[in-house]
Amino acid sequence: MLQSSSPAFKENARAALADQTLQKALGNVKAGFIGKRAKARARLPEFEDLRDAARDIKNHTLANLDFYLERYEEKVLASGGQVHWAATAEEARNAILTICRDAGAKVVTKGKSMISEEIGLNAHLEEAGLDVVETDLGEYIIQLRHETPSHIIAPAVHLTKDQVEADFRHHHDELPADRSLVEPEQLVAEARQMLRHRYLEADVGITGANFLVAETGTSIIVTNEGNGDLTQCLPKVHIVIASLEKVVPNLEDATTILRVLARSATGQELSAYTTFSTGPRRPEDLDGPEQYHVILLDNGRSQMLGGEFQDMLRCIRCGACMNHCPVYHAVGGHAYGWVYPGPMGAVLTPSLIGVDEAGHLPNASTFCGRCESVCPMRIPLPRMMRHWREREFERHLSPKAVRFGLAFWAFFARRPALYHRLLGLKMRVLGALGRAQGRFNALPFAGGWTKHRDFPAPQGKTFQQLWAERQKGGAGS
Amino acid sequence: MAESRPRVGLFVTCLVDLIRPSVGFAAVKLLEQAGCDVSVPRAQTCCGQPAYNSGDRADTKAIAEQVIAAFAGYDYVVAPSGSCASMIKKHYPGLFADDPPLRAKAEELAARTHELVSFLADVRGVEAVESSFSGAVTYHDSCSGLRELGVEAQPRKLLDSVPGVEIREMEESNVCCGFGGTFCVKYPDISNKMVTNKAGFIAASGADTLLAGDLGCLMNMAGKLQRQGVPVKARHVAEVLADMADRPAIGEPGQAGDPAGGAG
Numbered sequence: 001m002l003q004s005s006s007p008a009f010k011e012n013a014r015a016a017l018a019d020q021t022l023q024k025a026l027g028n029v030k031a032g033f034i035g036k037r038a039k040a041r042a043r044l045p046e047f048e049d050l051r052d053a054a055r056d057i058k059n060h061t062l063a064n065l066d067f068y069l070e071r072y073e074e075k076v077l078a079s080g081g082q083v084h085w086a087a088t089a090e091e092a093r094n095a096i097l098t099i100c101r102d103a104g105a106k107v108v109t110k111g112k113s114m115i116s117e118e119i120g121l122n123a124h125l126e127e128a129g130l131d132v133v134e135t136d137l138g139e140y141i142i143q144l145r146h147e148t149p150s151h152i153i154a155p156a157v158h159l160t161k162d163q164v165e166a167d168f169r170h171h172h173d174e175l176p177a178d179r180s181l182v183e184p185e186q187l188v189a190e191a192r193q194m195l196r197h198r199y200l201e202a203d204v205g206i207t208g209a210n211f212l213v214a215e216t217g218t219s220i221i222v223t224n225e226g227n228g229d230l231t232q233c234l235p236k237v238h239i240v241i242a243s244l245e246k247v248v249p250n251l252e253d254a255t256t257i258l259r260v261l262a263r264s265a266t267g268q269e270l271s272a273y274t275t276f277s278t279g280p281r282r283p284e285d286l287d288g289p290e291q292y293h294v295i296l297l298d299n300g301r302s303q304m305l306g307g308e309f310q311d312m313l314r315c316i317r318c319g320a321c322m323n324h325c326p327v328y329h330a331v332g333g334h335a336y337g338w339v340y341p342g343p344m345g346a347v348l349t350p351s352l353i354g355v356d357e358a359g360h361l362p363n364a365s366t367f368c369g370r371c372e373s374v375c376p377m378r379i380p381l382p383r384m385m386r387h388w389r390e391r392e393f394e395r396h397l398s399p400k401a402v403r404f405g406l407a408f409w410a411f412f413a414r415r416p417a418l419y420h421r422l423l424g425l426k427m428r429v430l431g432a433l434g435r436a437q438g439r440f441n442a443l444p445f446a447g448g449w450t451k452h453r454d455f456p457a458p459q460g461k462t463f464q465q466l467w468a469e470r471q472k473g474g475a476g477s
Numbered sequence: 478m479a480e481s482r483p484r485v486g487l488f489v490t491c492l493v494d495l496i497r498p499s500v501g502f503a504a505v506k507l508l509e510q511a512g513c514d515v516s517v518p519r520a521q522t523c524c525g526q527p528a529y530n531s532g533d534r535a536d537t538k539a540i541a542e543q544v545i546a547a548f549a550g551y552d553y554v555v556a557p558s559g560s561c562a563s564m565i566k567k568h569y570p571g572l573f574a575d576d577p578p579l580r581a582k583a584e585e586l587a588a589r590t591h592e593l594v595s596f597l598a599d600v601r602g603v604e605a606v607e608s609s610f611s612g613a614v615t616y617h618d619s620c621s622g623l624r625e626l627g628v629e630a631q632p633r634k635l636l637d638s639v640p641g642v643e644i645r646e647m648e649e650s651n652v653c654c655g656f657g658g659t660f661c662v663k664y665p666d667i668s669n670k671m672v673t674n675k676a677g678f679i680a681a682s683g684a685d686t687l688l689a690g691d692l693g694c695l696m697n698m699a700g701k702l703q704r705q706g707v708p709v710k711a712r713h714v715a716e717v718l719a720d721m722a723d724r725p726a727i728g729e730p731g732q733a734g735d736p737a738g739g740a741g
Contacts, residue, residue: 389530413523416519427496438729453697458497462495
């Protein structure tokens with residue numbers, strides 16, 4: 001699997017906050033997604049009902065996952081395709097490499113797939129001597145830069161337009177120096193021109209899947225650039241890589257969820273392309289691949305079934321949670337240190353790589369709840385982050401200072417009489433000390449606070465003291 | 478027949494108790510004006526969120542049980558904080574999933590518990606308050622109150638009823654200020670980025686006073702504004718609604734005066 005730098009989340013975050021170019025690029029997340037989603041939602045009166053319906057479809061599917069997966073496999077086989085079950089990232093990588101080798105492949109094109117990032121597919125194929133070409137514009141850009149995606153639907157959102165232009169000028173040898181690359185459309189055209197002949201050279205095309213339809217054995221992808229279609233139709237072998245929970249019972253269910261997917265993601269009613277693939281090309285088909293393979297990846301997901309993190313398996317990877325997350329806006333996706341950033345990553349990553357490794361992620365949230373309020377699948381993200389904190393606390397993984405401070409505080413919070421006596425005295429002292437300034441510039445044990453902001457001085461006596469005085473005989477009036 | 482006066486137990490909240498008791502007295506005044514008899518159980522400390530959000534279930538449950546016992550018998554429990562009210566209302570019942578008798582008590586308490594301003598507007602039907610104020614205010618929607626309890630229109634409606642108040646909405650008033658309880662000290666740099674953004678929007682609103690319904694968020698925002706030297710005062714919304722905005726604002730120098738009395 002992809003190596004994680006999640007334990008260094010704090011350091012990653014600090015570096016991200018100090019990176020002015022990154023901060024400028026992150027402004028695009030707010031500007032590009034939030035208003036568009038709000039408008040799309042407002043235009044569809046039944047949007048909230050659709051969220052309920054989408055949640056119920058996935059809950060039903062997850063409760064009967066074995067049934068629908070077996071049904072799906074049957075239908076894929078019946079349509080002439082092959083299914084490869086992969087329990088781990090390694091099994092998935094090896095299955096894909098074997099298919100590529102059997103096909104005598106030299107060039108492999110790829111549509112956007114977060115699962116391929118999760119299993120570290122590109123590096124594996126490249127080590128085996130294959131030429132791997134990302135065809136999604138964002139993925140293509142970060143491949144040039146040897147980076148990983150910083151967002152699940154906008155992989156290069158951490159980059160400014162100027163950075164992309166510079167990368168193209170550096171890597172595209174035949175690009176005339178006087179060709180303008182100022183407008184986003186010009187960047188797209190430039191990438192498209194570079195990619196066009198690669199599609200034709202490719203022996204194998206690999207895509208992800210937004211849905212696997214049990215009723216028909218169909219895989220569905222949604223894209224806006226049409227690169228997925230070229231990736232999967234032109235080469236003689238098409239490999240779909242998808243995790244188990246992508247399955248839905250039937251086409252009706254898939255379309256219900258499609259109605260909330262693009263609206264939540266980009267604010268579109270539907271993405272420009274919604275492509276359905278069922279098996280390899282049939283004799284009467286004009287085009288299509290000769291082989292159709294599906295890699296069904298588990299990689300820890302079946303462990304989530306039946307537990308407190310099962311709801312996370314409803315996720316359809318729309319990105320709305322991170323688009324609306326103030327922590328993501330502040331630090332960007334790379335700070336999270338693994339494949340999945342933002343709130344969905346804060347819940348999913350500990351499930352997949354362990355909370356020992358990814359413990360910071362569910363802690364780095366104010367529980368502001370904005371993610372849950374926009375999640376089309378109504379995943380209770382803050383609640384599940386809290387569950388991870390509980391696991392960490394139970395296993396004594398939380399930092400010692402936090403545990404000590406908490407135990408000290410709880411001792412008094414559980415003893416009201418003692419609490420009021422002690423803090424009543426302390427507040428009077430603090431109040432007297434702070435009265436002239438009204439606030440403190442620095443306070444012992446509150447460095448994290450006073451490094452960045454003043455701490456208001458207490459008014460003096462506590463409410464409980466004043467209330468008791470007032471009850472005793474109007475000392476307060 | 479005269480309507481009987483409901484008995485309200487005031488959940489003071491730990492921050493109001495310790496840092497700014499005048500907010501508690503503003504709450505008492507508003508509740509009394511809304512026809513309630515207010516009591517303040519002595520056996521309260523905190524709602525338990527520091528433990529709850531740190532994953533410490535055992536201490537959370539112990540504190541919740543303490544709150545359940547302390548507030549038994551009141552018609553309503555009201556807190557001048559969306560965050561603490563939501564803790565009791567939305568989160569206590571789930572703590573006792575495996576203990577049906579306590580769960581029933583927690584649910585019964587949850588049903589009686591309200592955030593102050595929404596209680597006044599929604600439960601007591603208060604349309605206008607007896608207050609006056611002079612200045613432009615901007616209102617920050619604290620997260621729990623907004624998203625868990627639906628507190629959004631009520632404070633604006635009641636502020637609108639105060640002669641002399643001009644509301645100037647800031648951009649992103651519904652985005653977190655970066656306080657997040659222990660978050661602000663566990664991840665100070667990220668919290669700082671968030672509160673810096675917030676302070677920018679507050680200043681850009683042109684308001685001279687920042688209002689909100691949660692003291693934690695207010696201390697965070699006031700502390701940042703003051704560190705930056707931005708001359709915007711910060712107050713709990715109850716202070717303005719109760720006509721008690723005459724004492725020094727949060728973090729402002731000067732004698733606290735008598736938090737309990739004054740204009741009341």
